[in-house]
Amino acid sequence: MIPVAKPFIAEEEVEEVIKVLRSGFIAQGPQVADFEEKFANYVGTKHAVAVSSGTTALHLSLLLAGVASGDEVITTPFSFAATGNCALYVGARPVFSDIDPKTYNLNPEKIDDAITERTKAILPVHLYGQPAEMDRINEIAREHELLVIEDAAQAHGAMYNNKMAGSLGDMACFSFYPTKNMTTSEGGMITTDNSEMADLARILRAHGEKERYEHVVLGYNFRMTDIAAAIGRVQLKRLPELNQKRIENAKYLSEHIKNIYGISVPYVSPKVLHVYHQYTLRVADGRRDQLMEKLNQNGIGTGIHYPKPIYAQKLYQDLGYQNHCLEAERASSEVLSIPVHPLLTVEELEKIVITLKEASEQIF
Ligand SMILES: Cc1ncc(COP(=O)(O)O)c(C=O)c1O
Numbered sequence: 532m533i534p535v536a537k538p539f540i541a542e543e544e545v546e547e548v549i550k551v552l553r554s555g556f557i558a559q560g561p562q563v564a565d566f567e568e569k570f571a572n573y574v575g576t577k578h579a580v581a582v583s584s585g586t587t588a589l590h591l592s593l594l595l596a597g598v599a600s601g602d603e604v605i606t607t608p609f610s611f612a613a614t615g616n617c618a619l620y621v622g623a624r625p626v627f628s629d630i631d632p633k634t635y636n637l638n639p640e641k642i643d644d645a646i647t648e649r650t651k652a653i654l655p656v657h658l659y660g661q662p663a664e665m666d667r668i669n670e671i672a673r674e675h676e677l678l679v680i681e682d683a684a685q686a687h688g689a690m691y692n693n694k695m696a697g698s699l700g701d702m703a704c705f706s707f708y709p710t711k712n713m714t715t716s717e718g719g720m721i722t723t724d725n726s727e728m729a730d731l732a733r734i735l736r737a738h739g740e741k742e743r744y745e746h747v748v749l750g751y752n753f754r755m756t757d758i759a760a761a762i763g764r765v766q767l768k769r770l771p772e773l774n775q776k777r778i779e780n781a782k783y784l785s786e787h788i789k790n791i792y793g794i795s796v797p798y799v800s801p802k803v804l805h806v807y808h809q810y811t812l813r814v815a816d817g818r819r820d821q822l823m824e825k826l827n828q829n830g831i832g833t834g835i836h837y838p839k840p841i842y843a844q845k846l847y848q849d850l851g852y853q854n855h856c857l858e859a860e861r862a863s864s865e866v867l868s869i870p871v872h873p874l875l876t877v878e879e880l881e882k883i884v885i886t887l888k889e890a891s892e893q894i895f
Pocket of ligand 1: 610614
């Protein structure tokens with residue numbers, strides 16, 4: 532089976548982890564501090580604060596933004612559940628606004644309709660590794676005095692108007708889950724230029740401790756370990772090369788797939804550098820599941836990102852959500868991610884293209 536995602540872990544990561552294990556210092560320590568400094572340099576923000584996952588990064592960022600009970604956060608329904616759940620963690624309400632059907636990202640033209648006097652923040656996701664339309668989103672946020680928090684969980688190294696994802700809003704959240712463009716096993720990062728928020732993030736991730744056993748606010752244990760950070764430091768060095776490979780694989784796929792009947796290749800906005808966390812096709816005429824089956828039968832792994840909008844999940848239905856975002860719903864039934872990861876061989880890429888051609892002839 533050609534898997535739809537495959538983490539690239541090499542000898543250097545293994546050696547660095549062994550060094551940390553042998554050092555006896557395995558909780559948050561010097562590796563985390565160094566990883567944070569290097570990550571902030573890479574993204575181009577003043578600060579980077581490492582945490583235990585992308586989810587805890589999102590949770591913490593909403594606490595930093597002062598979002599609390601009764602507040603609203605505008606976000607996309609077409610994302611992983613954590614994007615909505617983080618608002619629920621702080622007692623706020625995620626308000627789902629529809630997507631642009633070409634990029635699958637928040638449609639800025641729809642955001643105004645979702646703003647109320649309770650809105651505190653906009654949380655755009657850079658889905659599949661393609662940054663959202665940040666100029667318009669920042670403009671709307673400024674007009675209404677809202678904070679912008681990027682969910683950059685899928686966009687390490689992506690760019691918008693030559694600026695790095697993670698430096699495009701007030702704060703940004705990254706995930707280092709194993710399927711992401713770089714990993715620490717589990718892990719996350721908040722990036723920001725705001726020194727006060729970064730200081731508070733460091734306090735909140737460690738039980739609200741300002742000094743040892745001096746708890747000034749209610750905090751959490753959201754720390755990253757030095758074991759995870761040791762992997763992250765090596766992965767960050769590799770990231771440009773791994774992203775380049777994803778981009779080349781995507782280029783090959785798009786060139787060879789674009790004329791296959793019934794299948795649309797990803798649209799890329801001219802303003803962005805897309806880093807293809809996922810390479811996601813759109814399949815016409817309700818044939819997505821048939822195509823998926825054919826690919827799977829022929830040893831090609833696939834993914835559906837995502838099979839339903841967040842508000843359609845049972846959790847949200849039980850909370851009384853009655854949204855209907857038409858583009859998100861249409862995308863949920865038509866998208867199909869195929870392998871694009873950096874470990875794909877030329878033969879595997881060729882096999883994917885040939886199988887898609889044959890499958891299209893059979894099912895359309
Ligand atoms: C868009 C998005 N947001 C948030 C997360 C949560 O990150 P994590 O799995 O590291 O908690 C993920 C990925 O898993 C994601 O894809």
